[in-house]
Amino acid sequence: xxxxxxxxxxxxxxxxxxxxxxxxxxxxxxxxxxxxxxxxxxxxxxxxxxxxxxxxxxxxxxxxxxxxxxxxxxxxxxxxxxxxxxxxxxxxxxxxxxxxxxxxxxxxxxxxxxxxxxxxxxxxxxxxxxxxxxxxxxxxxxxxxxxxxxxxxxxxxxxxxxxxxxxxxxxxxxxxxxxxxxxxxxxxxxxxxxxxxxxxxxxxxxxxxxxxxxxxxxxxxxxxxxxxxx
Numbered sequence: 001x002x003x004x005x006x007x008x009x010x011x012x013x014x015x016x017x018x019x020x021x022x023x024x025x026x027x028x029x030x031x032x033x034x035x036x037x038x039x040x041x042x043x044x045x046x047x048x049x050x051x052x053x054x055x056x057x058x059x060x061x062x063x064x065x066x067x068x069x070x071x072x073x074x075x076x077x078x079x080x081x082x083x084x085x086x087x088x089x090x091x092x093x094x095x096x097x098x099x100x101x102x103x104x105x106x107x108x109x110x111x112x113x114x115x116x117x118x119x120x121x122x123x124x125x126x127x128x129x130x131x132x133x134x135x136x137x138x139x140x141x142x143x144x145x146x147x148x149x150x151x152x153x154x155x156x157x158x159x160x161x162x163x164x165x166x167x168x169x170x171x172x173x174x175x176x177x178x179x180x181x182x183x184x185x186x187x188x189x190x191x192x193x194x195x196x197x198x199x200x201x202x203x204x205x206x207x208x209x210x211x212x213x214x215x216x217x218x219x220x221x222x223x224x225x226x227x228x229x230x
Contacts (some may be wrong), residue, residue: 001213002027002031003205004127005074007067009033009057009114010084012040014183015133018201019081020044020150021208031077033057033114035084050074057084060104063113067121077121079129079212082111089144105149111155115162119171127214128171136179156223163221172220174211178204179230197229 006023010016011032017040020032023042032043035053045051050073055066070077086106088099111132122128134155141149156175163173180186182198207226210216 001209003029004036004078004212004214004222005029005031005070005076006079006192006212007031007033007070007077007114007118008081008083009110010082011038011043012037012053013083014185015181015201015204016081016083017043017197019083019205019208022202022205023212024049026141026209029074031073031222033066033084042177053229057110058111060113060116061108067114067117071121076116076124078125078127080114080118080122081132081208082114082130082132084110084114085133087148090147091144092146095144095147099147100150103147104154105146105152108154108158112158119166122171123166123169126170127217128166128169129212129216130159130162130171130173131208131211132173133208134159134175134223136177136178136230139177159223160221167220172216174212174216174219174222174224176204176207176211177223177227179227199226199230200229203228 006028008016011020011076012034021152024182024230029051033052039051052066056062104180134209135152137145138152159173159175178199180198182195182200
């Protein structure tokens, strides 16, 4: 990954931070993009890191401006890791119907806007890569997961369709499908669970970075399960 320019959306979250630290450790140049304005302590910093907070990726104009800023800073974009997203658990009958468009906007629209903004730059890379975050829950949705799973299924379809669209341009598009990621929020929500069975953010980030690397040239349109022992 040395010298490659990697844009990470949702970079201030648990998985985003793990991906940023792992990529920095491999010598990548980073653009860390997030809706939050203030970056958390501990994110990589320095001349090879561009931090872009306060970016609303549900807005196509802001998405385009952010990706152009990355290309202006580093001379191009080699890989996009789409980690931005959202989650809700609620049944259809007792929940809010507004959760359905909200999950679409936070998961599908953010990824679509970021991809659309990045593609012109990725086409100019020697090895353009897009890695999205889907969900194993979208393969078989459990109770309360309807809105979230439907949105992540949209991410899966976006991944596959865009992979076909870009086959002739040297840009690969893949997605990882985690089960439960081991985050402080998930631990608080499920205190009796076996945390060791979940997917560690560092392990998920490792798979994403492989798919973002030049070594993954033969992989595109793949939905890669990363489910730990769940």
